Amino acid sequence: MTAPALPEPSQPSPSPETEQPALIVIGSDDAPTCTDGACAW
């Protein structure tokens, strides 16, 4: 007699963070910004 098959593990629900679509970033990569403590002077 074979043991009954174990139920498939349920998939974890995606967190709100992973549900949110990534931003579509527009524009050139070299537009000047300031980052932590330093600016593209």
Added chain:
Amino acid sequence: MYIDVWSDVVCPWCYIGKRRLETALGKFEHAADVELRWHSFQLDASHPQGHRAPVQEMLAKKIGAPPEQVRAMTRQVSELAAEEGLTYDLDNAVSVNTLDAHRLNHLAARHRLGDAMHERLLKAHLSDGELVDDLDTLVRLGAEVGVPEDEAREVLKGTEYAAEVDADFAEARRIGVNGVPFFVLNGKFGVSGAQSAVTFLSTLEKAYAKGEE
């Protein structure tokens, strides 16, 4: 339509980016439907509160460059600012911790004065040589744009809105913002840095069209 903007009041590119966005909005057919929401991003949250240093001196120390090289760098950004109609005076700008300025900006936003307040704070630091960590200065700057003086003083004496400043920074990190200015249109389109007005306008049009779908 809404635009979320992460910025610091001591960020020279943020003021330039703000002007370029405004130029684009001036040409955007649906500008009246656009709401700007300013979010806090402290470029140097570790800057000790109460510590003040001339920007030129702070930069020289940070990048290990001689004063003449620092002056050349700040002159260059000032020239670009001038192209947008802004008068920078970085020789007299003073580097400070910006937490209280951001807390004031959150209070102003509650009065629907967030954009005017951010504009005034940027100008205060980058053009007017104001101390944007000084209680009386902040209360005065707030009053200039319509924030009730008593309320501003009470908020600034305490810690109100510090959690909102932290939350803005955490949200920036969560969506991958590493530098400012950073603009998010309708939660879908990101624009990093002081892009050209042409780029802002085309992104406004894309975001609006996407929102209409």
